Amino acid sequence: MVKHKARLVAKSFLQKQGLNYDEVFALVPRLKTIRLVVFLASYYGWHIHRMDVKSAFLNGSLEEEVFVTQPPGFEVAGKENLVYILHKALYGLKQAPRA
Numbered sequence: 001m002v003k004h005k006a007r008l009v010a011k012s013f014l015q016k017q018g019l020n021y022d023e024v025f026a027l028v029p030r031l032k033t034i035r036l037v038v039f040l041a042s043y044y045g046w047h048i049h050r051m052d053v054k055s056a057f058l059n060g061s062l063e064e065e066v067f068v069t070q071p072p073g074f075e076v077a078g079k080e081n082l083v084y085i086l087h088k089a090l091y092g093l094k095q096a097p098r099a
Contacts, residue, residue, distance in 0.1 A: 010068060010092035060089040 041048045066086040070076065089095075 007091055008071060010090045058089055058091070062086060062089060062095065064095065066093065
C-alpha cells in the first residue's frame with residue numbers, strides 16, 4: 001500500500017509587515033512559569049500532564065482578512081481569477097502562531 005500526504009501552505013514570503021500583518025509571535029510559556037508549575041506540583045503532590053494538539057495550529061481564528069489564490073490544480077472552473085478568504089489559520093502564514 002502506498003500512502004501520500006500533502007499540506008496546503010500559504011506563501012508567507014509574499015506578506016509585508018504592516019500591510020498583511022502587524023505582529024508575529026508564538027505563544028510559549030516562559031521558563032520561570034514552567035519552573036513555578038513544577039514547584040507547585042511537587043509541593044502539593046499534584047500530577048503534571050502535558051499534551052500536544054497536532055492540529056491546534058490550524059484551529060486558530062484569524063483577526064485580519066486574509067486572501068489566498070486558488071491552489072494550482074484546484075481552481076474552480078470559470079472562476080480561476082477569484083481568491084479565497086481564510087477563516088482559520090493556515091501553515092505558512094506569518095500570523096498563524098498567534099491565531
